[in-house]
Amino acid sequence: MRCRKPKTSSLPLSLVDLYRELKKKRKKEATTISQRDLTAKEQQLIRRIRAVxxxxxENNVTRTAAYLAFYLRHREIHWAFLGHMVSRNGGWNMTDLxxxxxxxxxxxxxxxxxxxxLERGNWLIFQDIYPQFLLYEESKKRGEPLFYLLPWLGVSTFMETVWHHFWRRGDPYxxxxxxxxxxxxxxESRVIQHPTFRQTVFQTLEFKLQELLCLNHILFPHDDGRGGTALVGQTLHQFESLHERILLGKRLYSILFDEEETLENAVRWAVHHPHTGSRKDYWPQLFNDVCESFPREPxxxxxxDCQIVPGAPRLYSPQLRHAWKNVVHEAAEPGDxxxxxxxxxxxxxPERPTNGEIVNAYCETLEKMELAIIAKHAFFHAR
Structure with a gap:
């Protein structure tokens, strides 16, 4: 990742120490330590974290639920709720297929x-981040930081340094x-730049990814205060750019956490609407997890205007358990x-708040997809 090098004077004081510690860590040679260097209790804890x-x-639904459950236990770990909401979108993208x-x-x-x-990325993130959460939970229970164990869980030295910094300063942002x-x-290297996905996804589906699929819309449902569901979110236009994905993550965080009312409405919605993978979870007036139309009909x-035309069937959006079988994954590729x-x-x-308006862009994408279906049908029947 190429970053413009900041002067330490340009960083907030709260980050100067972290920067200096990361600089030291980069200069140290990585050392491989066998499991024998851990105590029996430490080895047992590592095994338990891996097992849990x-x-x-197991699948997108179990991961998404685990993030929310962890956040409700530890509200200071903001990423757990951000990850829950983004993971819901991953599930919706899966069932859209x-x-x-x-x-x-x-x-x-x-x-x-x-x-x-989609599944590989969702699985990889969980197997990297959830052990960090469980180790933090155990550290709180014992009243002492256990983050020196993160390398044995395959976690980057960057996060080992950050967790120690968080333990001392408690900065949730x-x-x-x-x-x-x-x-x-x-x-980045395990999915986005992976040769298999470069060939089968980005090169093959480049136009469809940008113009037709909803992958670039991240939707955050929340209670609208009137017994219904409102949507906020963001659109990503350069999915292959690591820099842009990180900036998107910052904007999504801003949408959820800048306003306490928005956060609590989103948490309330999430608790009352367990994730199934169907878009019916947030818009039952537009989607149904039971197919209402005849598949052979044109x-x-x-x-x-984001509503179903009177008398027309709702769009079929299946639950994940009916759409896809669980996947057995190969181990994550090693490396920091x-x-x-x-x-x-x-x-x-950042100083500026993020505008979360997303509904119009999302509705336009749905309408584009409808037009593409009609055009495709007309093309093949005209030949």
């Missing part, structure tokens, strides 16, 4: 490739954005992404 993580990492619109636009091979891409930086950097437009302490500049809080 594997159990909760078996839903009403994309079933008509993408081939079976394209849908399988795109699911593999710093920790949350550091986790954003870590997770997106962790994914598609006719149903969406007008951290090489440059100047990534600390991402942890500086």
């Amino acid at each position: 993580t594997a159990e909760q990492n 078996k839903g009403e619109l994309l079933m008509r636009l993408l081939s079976e091979g394209e849908r399988q490739s795109f699911f593999a891409f 710093m920790l949350a954005i550091a986790l954003v930086v870590n997770e997106q950097s962790y994914l 598609y006719r437009r149903r969406i007008r 992404w951290f090489t440059d302490p100047h990534v600390v500049r991402y942890l500086v809080k």
Whole structure:
């Protein structure tokens, strides 16, 4: 990752110590230590953390629920709720591939490739971040930091340094954005730049990713105060850019956490609407997890101003458990992404709030997909 090098004088005092510690860590040679160097109790704790993580990492629904449960236990770990809400979007993107619109636009091979891409990223993030959460939880229980054990869990030296800093200073924003930086950097070589996904997803589906799929819309439902659901969110236009994904994470954090009322409305909504993977979770007036239409019928437009045209069937959006089987993953590729302490500049809080308006852009995408289906049908029947 290329970062413009900050002068320490340009950093807030709260980050200067972290920057200096990261600079020291970069200069130290990595040493590999065997499990024999841990005490029996430490080895037992590592095994338990790995076992619990594997159990909760079964699929997108279990991961998403685990993030929320952890956040409700430890409200100071803001990323747990941010991760919960973003993971919901991952699940919706997965089930879209078996839903009403994309079933008509993408081939079976394209849908399988795109699911593999989404699932691998979702799985990798969880197996990296959830052990960090469990170790933090155990540290709180014992009243002493245990973050020196993070290398045995395959966690970057960047996060080991950040967790120690958080333990001393307790800055929830710093920790949350550091986790954003870590997770997106962790994914960069393992998913975004992985040769398989470059070939089967980014090169093959480049146009469709940008123009037709909802991958670039991140939606955060929350209680609207009138018994309904409102949406806020952001749109990402350069998914392949690590820098842009990190900046998106910062904007998404701002949407959720800048206003206490928005946060509490979102938490309340999340608790009262368990994640199923179906978009019916937030818009039952537009989506249903039971198919209401006949699959062989020519598609006719149903969406007008984000509402279903009177008399038309709702869009099919299946639950994840009905859409995809659980995946057995290969172990995560080893390696530490951290090489440059100047990534600390991402942890500086922006002064401007983020505008969370997303509904119009999302509705336009749905309508584009409808038009693409109709155009595709007309093209093939005109030949």
